[in-house]
Amino acid sequence: MQALRIAATGMDAQQKRVETVSNNIANMSTTAYDTRRAEFADLHYQQLRAPGAISSSTGLIAPAGIELGLGVRTSAISVNHTQGSLRQTGGDLDLAIEGRGWFEVTLPSGDPAYTRDGAFKKTGEGLIVNSEGYPLAGDITIPQDARSITINANGEVYAYFDGETEGQQVGALQTTIFVNEKGLEAMGGNMFRETQASGAPIPGEPGLDGRGAIRQGFLEESSVDVVAQIADLIEAQRGYELNSKVISAADQMLGSTTQLR
Structure with missing residues (x-):
């Protein structure tokens, strides 16, 4: 099922986010350290029906397409060059x-x-x-x-x-x-x-x-805002858990399909 692969990309993205936050917190006392931020972008889309395609034999144009996303990828780990105190x-x-x-x-x-x-x-x-x-x-x-x-x-x-x-x-x-x-x-x-x-x-x-x-x-001093980093860490952890639940749900659905007689 495609959902398994999509959720796996989400777990990988949240793991990279946790690693970035971990590096920021580890360098909270490093002289002149600049905070890093993980940035993400969606992957390609599976075009089941392109927007603007003809939807029937009458030549009517569909008002919306059918595009299934294939997940997320890490687009950059950017450095926020903000001066510390x-x-x-x-x-x-x-x-x-x-x-x-x-x-x-x-x-x-x-x-x-x-x-x-x-x-x-x-x-x-x-x-x-x-x-x-x-x-x-x-x-x-x-x-x-x-x-x-x-x-x-x-x-x-x-x-x-x-x-x-x-x-x-x-x-x-x-x-x-x-x-x-x-x-x-x-x-x-x-x-x-x-x-x-x-x-x-x-x-x-x-x-x-x-x-x-x-x-x-x-x-x-380091420009790391520890409180903000902890909030990001919690958010990334919850995102990782949600993606793992998607994998569990997709696995159960796949298991139900294989048990059909």
Whole structure:
């Protein structure tokens, strides 16, 4: 029976929804994590009678067709790039972007990757890197004898030395925007890479041309709304149960048919 296959696609769709919600809840404390959402689309339709077809020998046109749906499929797992709240940490190298934009880091292969996780550190040589050890684009190095650093809203990095009241600029970081942020490919480790869907990266000075300003001493928190995720989880669970009941009902109907004499 077709109902068995249709209900199976529904169970598979609700399972993917539960997996998406599970990943969101697991990352509720991940820095700068953006909530994912499962999106679905109906499958092809079995055309028993097309809309507008002639319904009789008199040439009358049927006001409606007979189209039997064949189920559902997952069309996308989209990322909702909504900025999370900013949490003050006080760290010199804890940076948040207030608004649009991404930090660019350089992978060991030399390719760029993009992240909003601004929990940066420095190496023994003073190079600013992310938690994975990938250097921030621009190879900004903090002098080893600097007693403190400040990074202003425009990304300019100043180092302060003992006996001096004014800081010396040691570099400037840029942020990058994309035409279609949803088209970025997730790599894990809070990083994304450019794709044809995202468009080419557009680097520039923070605070200009639609880019957000840099906030030193802050980190962006996860944008996961736990209450909303639990509601989605319950709804997906009920949807899964309903589809399983459809399979049970279809099985009973099929069993009744095979017992006919």
